[in-house]
Amino acid sequence: MNGGKARNRTGDTRIFSPLLYQLSYLAMRERGAANEARGGTSTGFLPPGGTGLPRWSRLDSPRTVLHRRAMPPSTVGRCLDVLRCPVTREPLTFLSEDEIAAANRDLAAGRRLLRDGSAARTPLAGALGTAGRAFIYRVEDEIAWLLPSLALVRPEAATAGLAAEKGLVKSFYDDFGWVKKADGRFNDTAEFTIPGAVVQDYRRHCNARIGRLLGGGRLLLDAASGAIPHQEYLAFSAGYDIRVCVDFSIRALNEARAKLGDRGLYLLGDLTCLPLADGSVDSAISLHTIYHIPPGQQTTAVDELARVTRPGGRVVIVYVWGRSLAMDVVFKLRGWLGFVRRFGRPSPVAGPGGDAAASSVPSLYFRPQNHDWFARDVAARHSARLRVWSAVSTAFQTRFFTGGVAGRLSVAVVKALEAALPALAGRFGQYPMFIIDKP
Ligand SMILES: C[S@@+](CC[C@H](N)C(=O)[O-])C[C@H]1O[C@@H](n2cnc3c(N)ncnc32)[C@H](O)[C@@H]1O
Numbered sequence: 030m031n032g033g034k035a036r037n038r039t040g041d042t043r044i045f046s047p048l049l050y051q052l053s054y055l056a057m058r059e060r061g062a063a064n065e066a067r068g069g070t071s072t073g074f075l076p077p078g079g080t081g082l083p084r085w086s087r088l089d090s091p092r093t094v095l096h097r098r099a100m101p102p103s104t105v106g107r108c109l110d111v112l113r114c115p116v117t118r119e120p121l122t123f124l125s126e127d128e129i130a131a132a133n134r135d136l137a138a139g140r141r142l143l144r145d146g147s148a149a150r151t152p153l154a155g156a157l158g159t160a161g162r163a164f165i166y167r168v169e170d171e172i173a174w175l176l177p178s179l180a181l182v183r184p185e186a187a188t189a190g191l192a193a194e195k196g197l198v199k200s201f202y203d204d205f206g207w208v209k210k211a212d213g214r215f216n217d218t219a220e221f222t223i224p225g226a227v228v229q230d231y232r233r234h235c236n237a238r239i240g241r242l243l244g245g246g247r248l249l250l251d252a253a254s255g256a257i258p259h260q261e262y263l264a265f266s267a268g269y270d271i272r273v274c275v276d277f278s279i280r281a282l283n284e285a286r287a288k289l290g291d292r293g294l295y296l297l298g299d300l301t302c303l304p305l306a307d308g309s310v311d312s313a314i315s316l317h318t319i320y321h322i323p324p325g326q327q328t329t330a331v332d333e334l335a336r337v338t339r340p341g342g343r344v345v346i347v348y349v350w351g352r353s354l355a356m357d358v359v360f361k362l363r364g365w366l367g368f369v370r371r372f373g374r375p376s377p378v379a380g381p382g383g384d385a386a387a388s389s390v391p392s393l394y395f396r397p398q399n400h401d402w403f404a405r406d407v408a409a410r411h412s413a414r415l416r417v418w419s420a421v422s423t424a425f426q427t428r429f430f431t432g433g434v435a436g437r438l439s440v441a442v443v444k445a446l447e448a449a450l451p452a453l454a455g456r457f458g459q460y461p462m463f464i465i466d467k468p
Pocket residue numbers: 195198199202252253254255256257258275276277278281298299300301315316317318321322
């Protein structure tokens with residue numbers, strides 16, 4: 030937006046049409062807010078270097094569209110009982126319109142900042158807060174921003190940003206992973222899954238194992254839901270009223286919301302400090318994510334999933350071992366048994382599943398641990414058991430799950446072994462499931 034001179038231009042509809050003015054105002058605010066969630070500098074509607082005060086003062090008018098949008102969004106409102114401040118674990122309530130106006134004045138004047146110390150340059154339209162309003166969280170388009178680093182706090186409490194490793198993963202997904210390619214696939218899916226009917230069928234077969242472990246109830250937590258990239262993932266929440274999608278990528282949540290609509294609750298949050306009450310969900314899943322968390326906090330993420338699941342409920346985690354004995358043996362044997370070569374050419378191993386990754390792909394932080402960590406920090410503390418999600422790595426699938434008879438035969442052998450020995454295949458294969466039944 031420009032200054033007064035520009036506003037007097039002939040044809041500037043903002044002078045003549047209050048409705049159009051408000052719509053363009055909202056569009057700019059939303060672009061700014063989305064940028065803030067990605068961790069960038071908000072474009073908002075403030076001129077660079079300007080004080081912005083005249084713009085902020087528009088929020089004080091009781092006639093603005095923004096005030097009407099301060100109404101509690103529906104799904105967030107229906108699930109308010111389970112939401113908690115991720116920093117203090119206090120219950121949260123919606124700010125009134127007067128409180129939002131006051132918070133916006135504070136943001137504009139720098140009396141309230143993002144907890145990472147940066148200025149929040151985008152005004153609030155709706156918000157949740159702790160009882161004394163020490164922590165205020167933006168609610169925007171049915172997404173509650175319950176990420177500690179994005180809490181709006183007094184300057185003296187602005188002490189903590191997102192850890193560097195988490196920032197790398199968040200940027201990967203906001204700026205690349207959940208961006209769609211021209212063919213409609215997400216970059217993440219294109220880079221880390223293998224095309225081909227045989228492999229896709231095997232993936233659905235593995236995912237069906239997760240579905241069979243879930244029941245029904247009010248809430249299914251999908252911790253690090255991402256964009257819910259596979260069609261069969263939608264079936265996991267069929268028996269639940271609401272799927273609670275938590276992710277720290279705003280792009281992931283926008284995509285998840287496009288798929289689930291008002292059957293989802295969308296929380297911008299961190300798995301290591303879930304913004305949910307103890308025992309508040311019936312079941313929880315976390316698929317292909319905990320190994321993207323720094324190793325020192327992976328146990329915390331598992332503890333958090335167990336904490337928020339109700340007694341009698343179940344947690345299912347899909348993990349990848351740093352090393353798999355079965356895959357080590359197969360690839361050592363491959364060197365000795367020349368005939369195996371006809372199944373396909375080796376591809377470079379990179380990324381969580383050991384996939385080929387083109388050099389243009391930004392690197393993705395991941396730190397998979399081994400069974401000793403599981404035994405010491407997960408099984409011993411939560412009486413978790415191991416089952417197989419997939420015994421074989423993506424490198425194995427690339428080489429052996431080809432089209433044709435040989436590929437189909439390989440899949441059949443792997444499926445049969447996994448079905449006969451699910452615990453051993455989870456222990457020594459590549460991708461285990463951790464199953465925690467809450468006592
Ligand atoms: C590999 S994707 C998995 C997505 C989905 N669960 C699936 O199976 O396709 C990892 C997702 O975890 C999210 N993520 C990683 N670490 C997180 C954390 N500490 N808190 C919240 N989300 C996180 C990323 O933003 C990304 O959407």
